[in-house]
Amino acid sequence: MEHEGIVTGITPSHILVRILQQSACAGCHAASLCATAEQKEKIIEVKNDGTPVRTGDKVVVTLAAKSGYKALWLTAVLPLLLIVLSLVVTTWVGASELVTGLCALLVPVIYYILLYFYRDRLKKQFTFFLKKTFVS
Template structure:
């Protein structure tokens, strides 16, 4: 039952030291597996590097499976997309209601993201602990 709520990605270890590793994974959108992807420009296939924790030593080039909790994925979506959207809308509506100046409202609504993402950057270590992946040897 625990596997039902797990995010899993196959990857290759790039570097590993001291309980942490950087793993290269290949992500694809739903479009990438579509039969019409050859004629569609929306197909998306990307390589990403993920920082993960490991409980044993790994060497560069080892095939591994990254696992994470799907609940963490929802929390990450909240912090990265949903909360900033509410901040933008709230700032836009409040500023426009108070000033009736569309330009100022739009500028402040976008400007609110600067301190928000700077704060997220400062809390990076806390988020790394919360939203971490773990590594297991690949089952191939």
């Protein structure tokens, strides 16, 4: 996973890079006419490994494929499995449809709240790398 960005700040421990996160259809020629095209600015912290960059430099921020798969697992696959598991368990114990549905809605809420509280620990597991782009 790679994103182009611009260095916005440099500290002894981190380099701050502003990237423009785009939805899949943002690159479409009709994106300016479409209400679903979405773009967000994000600031990514990259560990300062001595890469010679200055504020304003264009760079490429890279996340290892292994980390990308882990992020996909944590944010999409595991919550889906938990929802299905809650549906199966509540149906198996004989709960009403209302209780089953409410449990299926409550499980991902609790899961994402837990992820939020563990965000600092998870942040250490996802390492971004920086490559300077060279304009010829």
